Amino acid sequence: MPEATFLDASELLINMGPQHPATHGVLRVKLKLDGERVLGTECIIGYLHRGVEKIAENRTYQQFAPYVDRMDYCAAVTNGMGYVETVEKLLAVEIPPRAQYTRMILAELQRIASHLIWLGTHALDLGAMTPVFYTFREREEILKIFEKYCGARLTTHAFRIGGLQYDLYDGFEKEVVKFCDYFLPKVDEYEQLLTQNRIWINRTRNVGVLSGEDAIAYGVTGPMLRGSGVKWDIRKAQPYEAYDQVDFEVPIGEHGDTYDRYIVRMQEMRQSVRIIRQCVERLAPGPIFGKVGKVIKPPAGEVYHSIEAPKGELGYYLVSDGSVNPYRVRVRPPSLINLQALDKMAQGHLVADIVAIIGTIDIVLGEVDR
């Protein structure tokens, strides 16, 4: 943290947000400035708090499933997947392979879609206008697949506790493979625009540096942790669904700066395509629903389960008292916990870099505030 100048009067407190285009929602940040240099930040959150955890206690297990889509609304499929898997873990049911691979395909497509929103808006924040048009164009193709599968584009409620509600539509595999073929060259296209771009490098290199130790101390997970050089991905470390059956790399960064996190996410999109292709190959006809009754009454007990959501570790902690309603549902949101590291990353940077750092954390305020 840089020394404040000898004149106390130069320390300035300014407010950023909650209505600010670069805070990606209703995030309010109080900036303590010395001239244009940031001495410290304080996040004020809760503007989008809807009491999701309280709602859960007043719903049955199935009724709550659509609500989780509304937390990270840029990645509803993975949110839903985390929740249904947690309930399945509590019930100790196994779901058939066809449902597992379908879930993985949709979840990886969702990861790509989420990263595309991140890339487009992050680049837009830093003054690169073009990528956002490209990324939303590709994201649209993913949303079309979602819509064809389950009728919804954003808050999909794609999975059910125990498996899937709908089997795949005819031609799903072909469309997914077609998307993969179409998408990979597009990632190269984004990289052509940004990776070697001098302005992009100047705006992101050595901005918001977070060392591996700091990242762990702040509980940061997901691409942010990997950007800091910690090779940890829940899909590898504690595989769920059938992630132990597929082959993929976990990209990591070196310096833990905004540029490295950018590279990590770009690589992750390519790895997601790789996973999707393998899953499509393994899709075999079969049942899509495990042994779960119409009324879900799990045994009394508690369970914690987490998945690698696009933004980091998304965990659910369920406490059951043996009735049809969960006694307590706790969501461990990656965005909230990653956002806590903002203060550490922002210190000593310029105000303009705050925009870059908020962008690189990849927050969704629906998930921060729940």
Next chain:
Amino acid sequence: MTDEKQEPPKAAEGAGTPVEKPAPESGGATTPAKPIGAAPPKPPAAGATKPSVAVAKPPIKPEPWSSPLLDELLGRFPGAITEAVIFRKLPSLNLAKEHLVAICQFLKSPEGGAYTLLTDQTAVDYPQRAKRFDIIYHLYSFRRNDRLRLRVQVGEGETVPSVTSVWLTANWLEREVYDMFGVAYEGHPDLKRILMPDGWVGHPLRKDYDILKQDEAWVKTNLGIESAQ
């Protein structure tokens, strides 16, 4: 996967009591540590890498947990751990409040398993119990690749020692528990509400915070009529 990762024993039944049942008596904090060391350590089942839940009847209640780490903890902190159970492959320890920070520091250190990541911290409210709040910590160790749950029980108006000195993550998480449950932390650098507005009355995730009553009260004070709910 590490060697200490264990499959839940299939046969043993009825040893551990489910801690989360809202029991009318004073809760598990003062009960003696009866399940500890009761079951002999079982060798991991064959094919421990693949979860084999569907093979046998899955356990429906928590079972006693035994591990070298637990023995180490029992040796170093006598009387601090009141219960150690495992359910759905996640071990859970009940701790006495006084030892919380010391145990956390030990667990974070390399000899204590290097639980460097505080994944989550939250609370559960059991209003019938004398010590109504469970404060829950989920830890993760990169070295061991496993998770551990810690639980501290506190009553209304009691404070909990803050673990912000151990894990920086705890800062916002403890603020959230304070906001939602009204549990105060001792030694927290900046304990204030995080999600609800500063002037909010009540703590929403308490079980006696009824959403219908909230609605009725709001309609009555702001509109001056009876709520239709």
